[in-house]
Amino acid sequence: MPDLIPLVSAVLIAAGAVFFIAGTVGLLRFPDTYCRLHALTKADGLGLALIALGIALTASSFGEVFRIALIWFFVAVASATGGHLIATYARRVDRAEGKEGS
Amino acid sequence: MTDAAILFDLLLAGSVIALAIASLTVRDMFAAIVLFVIFGLLSALAWVRLSAPDVALAEAAIGTGVTGALLLKTLHHLRYVTGKLGEGPARGLTPTAPVPAGVIWANAAFCGMITLGLALAFLGAPRSGPGFDALVAEAMPASGVDHPVTAVLLNFRAYDTLMEVVVLLAAVIAVWQIERGLSDAPAPALGEVWQGFARLTLPAIVVVGTYLLWKGSEAPGGAFQGGAVLAAVGLLLLLSRIYVPQPAHRGLARWAFVLGAGAFAGVALLVSGGGRVAFEYPAEHAYALILLIEGLVTISIAVTLAALFHGREPVAAPVPEGRNDT
Numbered sequence: 359m360p361d362l363i364p365l366v367s368a369v370l371i372a373a374g375a376v377f378f379i380a381g382t383v384g385l386l387r388f389p390d391t392y393c394r395l396h397a398l399t400k401a402d403g404l405g406l407a408l409i410a411l412g413i414a415l416t417a418s419s420f421g422e423v424f425r426i427a428l429i430w431f432f433v434a435v436a437s438a439t440g441g442h443l444i445a446t447y448a449r450r451v452d453r454a455e456g457k458e459g460s
Numbered sequence: 461m462t463d464a465a466i467l468f469d470l471l472l473a474g475s476v477i478a479l480a481i482a483s484l485t486v487r488d489m490f491a492a493i494v495l496f497v498i499f500g501l502l503s504a505l506a507w508v509r510l511s512a513p514d515v516a517l518a519e520a521a522i523g524t525g526v527t528g529a530l531l532l533k534t535l536h537h538l539r540y541v542t543g544k545l546g547e548g549p550a551r552g553l554t555p556t557a558p559v560p561a562g563v564i565w566a567n568a569a570f571c572g573m574i575t576l577g578l579a580l581a582f583l584g585a586p587r588s589g590p591g592f593d594a595l596v597a598e599a600m601p602a603s604g605v606d607h608p609v610t611a612v613l614l615n616f617r618a619y620d621t622l623m624e625v626v627v628l629l630a631a632v633i634a635v636w637q638i639e640r641g642l643s644d645a646p647a648p649a650l651g652e653v654w655q656g657f658a659r660l661t662l663p664a665i666v667v668v669g670t671y672l673l674w675k676g677s678e679a680p681g682g683a684f685q686g687g688a689v690l691a692a693v694g695l696l697l698l699l700s701r702i703y704v705p706q707p708a709h710r711g712l713a714r715w716a717f718v719l720g721a722g723a724f725a726g727v728a729l730l731v732s733g734g735g736r737v738a739f740e741y742p743a744e745h746a747y748a749l750i751l752l753i754e755g756l757v758t759i760s761i762a763v764t765l766a767a768l769f770h771g772r773e774p775v776a777a778p779v780p781e782g783r784n785d786t
Contacts, residue, residue, distance in 0.1 A: 432661065432664065435657060435660060435661070436657070436661075438653075439653055439654060439657040442651075442653045442654075443650060443651075443653070443654060446651060
């Protein structure tokens with residue numbers, strides 16, 4: 359049983375890294391700001407959650423788990439807010455330039 | 461394991477250098493600022509790898525967080541207030557005289573001299589050697605605190621730290637002088653999501669900043685890191701317009717600016733005499749005095765950095781004035 363925990367942890371962290379890579383590919387390949395934001399914010403939220411979960415499994419005390427959870431929570435909230443602000447600004451710029459339908 | 465760590469370090473070092481070059485060479489100013497912020501974050505990580513968590517905290521909080529915000533604010537200022545970026549002023553342009561070439565060259569000469577002096581000091585420093593680790597460890601019992609970095613900053617080398625606080629004070633005085641009479645370019649309203657974010661994170665930032673200050677006596681942290689994090693509270697308050705600077709608050713703000721430097725210098729002078737020199741705290745009161753200084757300096761740093769972000773000194777009825785000018 360103790361051997362299983364590092365394995366599960368490694369799998370979770372690797373899965374998180376896959377999401378980050380997918381998000382990065384999306385950032386580089388997607389055509390416009392909104393699609394790129396979509397790729398980035400999803401990767402952030404899920405990728406970091408998986409990595410945090412993986413690290414939390416190996417944590418030695420409840421305090422550490424709590425701190426990892428706090429880090430995940432604030433990064434997720436900040437990332438979502440940042441994404442929203444960038445999208446709002448991009449839409450305002452698009453409208454000012456007369457591109458309708460966005 | 462070691463190989464993986466070396467690979468990571470090499471990758472990190474390469475990224476830091478690449479980001480520095482990219483930030484200096486990219487033409488778009490916004491991109492340059494974003495690259496600079498990423499450069500700062502990776503530098504903080506590099507300091508962690510070098511087992512210097514104090515420097516990492518300072519780099520992340522001041523070098524990246526606050527400086528990034530100040531640079532973005534400056535870009536906003538250039539685009540919308542002074543209109544120097546060729547994009548035309550959006551609103552309320554105050555005509556400003558161009559900076560005389562002599563002043564620019566004098567500034568360049570001073571900066572060049574400082575760079576040269578730093579280079580000479582670096583080249584003249586001993587390449588290798590034991591450093592001051594042993595000396596600091598030996599003197600720790602007399603310092604009043606348990607964390608070597610805090611002991612060096614607030615006790616053994618307190619004069620330097622006082623000067624750093626004075627530099628911040630000088631910066632805010634200069635900004636208030638230069639920006640006097642410029643009209644305000646109000647930041648765009650950031651919307652309800654941002655308001656919710658600010659309300660959610662404000663209490664947490666207050667806790668983190670105070671914790672960093674308090675923890676500084678025995679672990680990485682301290683006045684500058686805590687002050688920078690608390691300055692983020694000021695930034696959030698300003699950006700979400702929960703607090704709007706009023707002309708009536710100028711007196712209070714000025715007191716807050718000088719509080720840290722004044723208290724620091726005051727304590728340093730008051731402990732002198734009776735066979736002691738300035739900054740030589742009596743051992744039995746050293747902890748309390750250091751905590752007092754750090755607490756007051758933290759308040760000053762937080763208020764000063766927030767004021768630097770806001771920029772211009774709040775004056776009465778700025779909007780009608782700006783409209784009359786144009």
